[in-house]
Amino acid sequence: MKRDLLPxxxxxxxxxxxxxxxxxxxxxGATVEPVxxxxxxxxxxxxxxxxxxRRWWTxxxxxxxxxxxxxxxxxSPTIASAAARIEDARARSAxxxxxxxxxxxxxxxxxxxxxxxxxPVGTSAGVGLQASWEIDVxxxxxxxxDAAEARVEGAGASWHDARVxxxxxxxxxxxxxxxxxxxxxxxxxDAESRAETARLTELSMQSGFESRANAALTRASAxxxxxxxxxxxxQCEQTVKALVALTGIxxxxxxxxxxxxxARLPQPAAIAVPSVPAAALAQRPDVFARARDVVAASxxxxxxxxxxxxxxxxxxxxxxxxxxxxxxxxxxxxxSIGPVGVSLPVFDAGARRANVVAARARYDEATSAYAxxxxxxxxxxxxxxxxxxxxxxxxxxxxxxxxxxxxxxRATEARYRSGFGTLFELEDARRSALAAQITxxxxxxxxxxxxxxxxxxxxxxxxxxxxxxxxxTSPARPASP
Numbered sequence: 001m002k003r004d005l006l007p008x009x010x011x012x013x014x015x016x017x018x019x020x021x022x023x024x025x026x027x028x029g030a031t032v033e034p035v036x037x038x039x040x041x042x043x044x045x046x047x048x049x050x051x052x053x054r055r056w057w058t059x060x061x062x063x064x065x066x067x068x069x070x071x072x073x074x075x076s077p078t079i080a081s082a083a084a085r086i087e088d089a090r091a092r093s094a095x096x097x098x099x100x101x102x103x104x105x106x107x108x109x110x111x112x113x114x115x116x117x118x119x120p121v122g123t124s125a126g127v128g129l130q131a132s133w134e135i136d137v138x139x140x141x142x143x144x145x146d147a148a149e150a151r152v153e154g155a156g157a158s159w160h161d162a163r164v165x166x167x168x169x170x171x172x173x174x175x176x177x178x179x180x181x182x183x184x185x186x187x188x189x190d191a192e193s194r195a196e197t198a199r200l201t202e203l204s205m206q207s208g209f210e211s212r213a214n215a216a217l218t219r220a221s222a223x224x225x226x227x228x229x230x231x232x233x234x235q236c237e238q239t240v241k242a243l244v245a246l247t248g249i250x251x252x253x254x255x256x257x258x259x260x261x262x263a264r265l266p267q268p269a270a271i272a273v274p275s276v277p278a279a280a281l282a283q284r285p286d287v288f289a290r291a292r293d294v295v296a297a298s299x300x301x302x303x304x305x306x307x308x309x310x311x312x313x314x315x316x317x318x319x320x321x322x323x324x325x326x327x328x329x330x331x332x333x334x335x336s337i338g339p340v341g342v343s344l345p346v347f348d349a350g351a352r353r354a355n356v357v358a359a360r361a362r363y364d365e366a367t368s369a370y371a372x373x374x375x376x377x378x379x380x381x382x383x384x385x386x387x388x389x390x391x392x393x394x395x396x397x398x399x400x401x402x403x404x405x406x407x408x409x410r411a412t413e414a415r416y417r418s419g420f421g422t423l424f425e426l427e428d429a430r431r432s433a434l435a436a437q438i439t440x441x442x443x444x445x446x447x448x449x450x451x452x453x454x455x456x457x458x459x460x461x462x463x464x465x466x467x468x469x470x471x472x473t474s475p476a477r478p479a480s481p
Contacts, residue, residue, distance in 0.1 A: 062266035072170040075248030082159035089155040093148035099141040102133035120325045128319020140306035147299035154292035161285035164460035171452045179445040180236040181263035187232045191225035198222040214423045284459035290370040297363040304359040308352045310344040380457035387450035402436040409433035
């Protein structure tokens with residue numbers, strides 16, 4: 001296979017793109033300069049023939065897989081928790097936005113009393129509206145609103161990331177089950193062959209053509225084959241239980257779905273990655289979420305700084321009142337504008353200054369987490385591409401080895417049954433053939449797992465180069481429920 005290298009991708013550009021998506025710091029926090037690799041070094045899979053990773057699960061040749069992924073996402077408590085965090089963030093954002101607007105309250109009162117010794121007993125009643133508005137001169141409330149909005153966007157990205165993680169985990173478990181079934185089928189064929197060899201050797205021993213030692217060896221081999229079958233069967237059962245827990249499907253129903261295909265690994269359509277632009281990193285929901293954390297932390301610094309300055313609150317009221325007594329009744333409208341209240345922190349034992357220091361520390365923490373997530377994204381994509389290339393390179397040799405070890409085993413078995421081969425030669429050929437088949441099955445599983453890892457590394461999808469270039473100027477935000 002032709003080994004092309006990915007076009008050079010300056011990771012500094014990737015970082016700058018994602019930081020632009022995050023927005024500018026408003027609280028005086030310094031930008032972060034993560035140490036990342038200067039270029040991609042992994043080879044392209046499939047020589048870059050096709051670039052299509054949308055509709056990921058439906059492009060597999062196994063509809064059961066797509067159904068299980070949907071069920072797992074619907075049943076996942078992780079996704080449900082992420083959705084709840086979105087609602088919480090939205091409510092906090094609405095509360096923070098409301099602080100920028102005037103508040104209005106209604107009052108009503110009634111009473112009967114002697115207001116003065118010179119006045120008769122009277123009844124008073126009144127209704128009114130009271131308003132207050134904090135004039136956000138220094139931007140404290142605006143900064144709090146910006147932080148809350150950034151956290152809403154980050155919560156939406158985390159929800160999307162949770163869906164990607166659950167989908168990838170379900171796919172890997174399903175892949176493990178199908179690989180396990182394939183290995184179980186091989187183990188059963190091997191066990192049947194061992195049992196037949198033991199039976200024929202026992203007959204030959206009874207006729208005096210085989211030694212007791214050889215008969216004992218074949219019986220031991222048959223018993224070992226049975227143990228391997230039982231071990232593999234137990235592993236498959238454990239994987240089914242894991243799928244039940246992931247998908248929330250009742251076990252009888254799940255087994256009915258799984259019975260439609262057995263011992264067959266799901267295969268994706270012909271997919272390739274001609275290039276991985278910088279936008280591919282910013283489309284990862286975890287990178288986007290960490291970027292919004294940076295924005296929120298920066299806004300928190302602005303809010304903490306503004307909290308050290310005076311607050312100005314304007315109040316006012318309007319209402320209607322009525323007073324009745326034996327001398328008569330009086331009614332009218334009352335109103336007031338003011339007072340304008342100004343509160344200035346004079347001494348708080350350093351509490352507000354400490355809040356600023358804490359906000360800056362949280363900003364530094366957020367930028368460090370963002371840089372680490374970005375480097376991890378680069379590593380994940382590189383690792384997936386290396387695995388894809390490596391499994392492609394090994395596939396032809398593994399298939400050749402499995403085919404020829406099988407031919408050698410069949411020939412050795414025929415020679416043994418004809419009396420021209422030894423039992424030790426047969427057992428050696430059997431072990432080699434079985435090991436080669438196991439290697440081939442595991443290699444095929446590893447290759448499909450690498451595609452799933454690439455799906456995860458790219459944030460659950462793929463944008464073609466043209467789409468990615470568009471996103472570089474106007475990055476799309478992950479969808480929210």
